[in-house]
Amino acid sequence: MQTKDIIELTGLDRETLRFYEKKGIISTPKRTTAGYRKYSDEVxxxxxxxxxxxxxGFTLSEIKELLNLKESGVNCKTGRDIALDKINEVDDRMKSLRNMKKVLKKFVSDCENTGGPGLKRKCHLSFDVKKVTK
Incomplete structure (x- = not known):
């Protein structure tokens, strides 16, 4: 398969395809005598x-490790454990995002506190976390 075929089948653009090559996600393809890249079907x-x-939610570095694990034929427990770790990471991020939202809502509430006049006063730029109720 040539670059255009990979792009058509995957929806990637050329730059991303080259980036994946550079990062080792896919191997550097062989070239035809005309200089076209020739990718294997496994790409x-x-x-x-x-x-x-x-x-x-995996990073490219983590994906490269997963691909290496997949190729080495590790058992499903290893894959499951990696997925469980990612779930815990996602849970932590969600908790953090919920806290961020509370702080932002409190800031907006403080701005709107006195209605129209409150929005016209000098901005207090306060993100006082202590005032946020959890």
């Missing part, structure tokens, strides 16, 4: 796995 599987793993 599609690696790209699709990468896109799915990115959607699950």
């Amino acid at each position: 599609i599987d690696r790209i699709n796995f990468t896109l799915m793993a990115k959607e699950a």
Whole structure:
């Protein structure tokens, strides 16, 4: 398959495809005598796995490790443990985002506290976390 085929089948652009090569997500393809890149069929599987793993929150570095684990044939427990660690990381991020939202809502509430006149006063730029109720 040539670059255009990979792009068409995966939805990636050329730059991302080259970036994945540079990062070792996919191997550098052989070239035809005319200089075109010639990708193996397994590249599609690696790209699709990468896109799915990115959607699950894995970084490219983590994805590269997952691909290496997949190729080495590790047992499912190892994969499950990695996924559980990612779930815990996502839970922590969600908690952090909820806290961020509370602080922002408190800031907006303080601004709107006195209605229209409150919005016209000098901005207090206060993100006093102590005032935020959890």
